[in-house]
Amino acid sequence: MNYAIGIDIGGTKTAIGLIDPTGHVLAKTALPTDHTVSPHVMVDRMAAAIKQMMAEHQVTEADILGIGVGAPGPLNTQKGEITAPPNLKGWWNFPIVESLKRHFDYKVAFENDATAAALAEKWLGAAKDAEHFVFITISTGIGAGIFSHGKLLTGVTGNAGDVGHFVIDPAAGTCVCGQEGCWEYVASGTAIARQATDILGREVTSKEVFALAAEGDQEMKALVDKVFRYIGVGCVTLINTLDPEKLVIGGGVSQIGEPLFAAVRDYVSKHALNPSGRNTPIVPAALLQDAGLIGAAALIHVDYK
Incomplete structure (x- = not known):
């Protein structure tokens, strides 16, 4: 089975999941978005949570197609940066893609969270x-x-x-x-x-x-x-x-x-x-509880550009 890692970054929590090509969420967890530490430290925590999930569900590196990240804007997907979201001021001009690549060699797809949610609705939801x-x-x-x-x-x-x-x-x-x-x-x-x-x-x-x-x-x-x-x-x-x-x-x-x-x-x-x-x-919208995760994973599972 080929899985996408979905990461949905928010001002209060960051949701992480393993999602298969049908949109089924194999596993998920959530981390508090800790504003007292640097974003790089938050990415370290995300990486640890991902590796733990993979180990618990016997998902190997070869089973992973890539990582999809949804985040609030403004952002710059060309540079892979979160630029200036009002509710993530400590993350301004943060190179999220580069930081993830410290831990993983997978493809990383990065889009605005609402854009990712739209793709999820196209893939599995009301559109x-x-x-x-x-x-x-x-x-x-x-x-x-x-x-x-x-x-x-x-x-x-x-x-x-x-x-x-x-x-x-x-x-x-x-x-x-x-x-x-x-x-x-x-x-x-x-x-x-x-x-x-x-x-x-x-x-x-x-x-x-x-x-x-x-x-x-x-x-x-x-x-x-x-x-x-x-x-x-x-x-x-x-x-x-x-x-x-x-x-x-x-x-x-x-x-x-x-x-x-x-x-x-x-x-x-x-x-x-x-x-x-x-x-x-x-x-x-049809997708509610896991919309952010499914949207992030859709960036990997769906051809959208």
């Missing part, structure tokens, strides 16, 4: 039947992976799909990037919690916001309706720009389910420019 689609993740921030004409669109440095910094509402306030009213500043899980906290005068999670809205809290319902509209605005922008046959939405905020999807479909049906674009299917 298996699509040659032109956008995968949108709405969680702490907002990002996207773009698949068009049978290939991933990654851009020159791997940062295509950084749609969270579309400007949606300039009056809403200043995003961490310095622009006014970016999509993730107004519609991410972080944005929902921030706005609700301001309204209620106490710390609130996005999950609590949705629960309060469902229970009839009018202020929270108005906030949720506004957020759904903002998500619709972003989706219309993507439809008008890329003319996809499908939008796939994942991430923590998407778990609210049909209320979000119904609101977004309704907005798109009224505001997409092309009449055919108004009927663009907008569907939930």
Whole structure:
């Protein structure tokens, strides 16, 4: 059996797994992303975890096709570097590919985590039947992976799909990037919690916001309706720009389910420019728990460029 090693690097944890050519996860583990040590030390820990998994499951070096790495952007896939992700400041300008190659001689494929997740949805998930689609993740921030004409669109440095910094509402306030009213500043899980906290005068999670809205809290319902509209605005922008046959939405905020999807479909049906674009299917992502790992492994198992 030929396996891919998948590594999904996040701000709080790094998931690692052995994934076969059908997408089955043979083994997986997770390490806390320790910000008190250098990224090279974190890579040392990843390598030790990988070697332990291989030994426990009797997977030899000859069984490994390569290592796929998904990481938050901005990054530079040409140089193999994590360049400037806001939630990994200690990793800025870190040569992740070079660091892994201190431990392994395998091929290393490296892409933005949302791009990798899009490939996973194409391989095994909600976009298996699509040659032109956008995968949108709405969680702490907002990002996207773009698949068009049978290939991933990654851009020159791997940062295509950084749609969270579309400007949606300039009056809403200043995003961490310095622009006014970016999509993730107004519609991410972080944005929902921030706005609700301001309204209620106490710390609130996005999950609590949705629960309060469902229970009839009018202020929270108005906030949720506004957020759904903002998500619709972003989706219309993507439809008008890329003319996809499908939008796939994942991430923590998407778990609210049909209320979000119904609101977004309704907005798109009224505001997409092309009449055919108004009927663009907008569907939930199929891969949830292991999406990051499977996406990272897909970079090895799937021909995507």
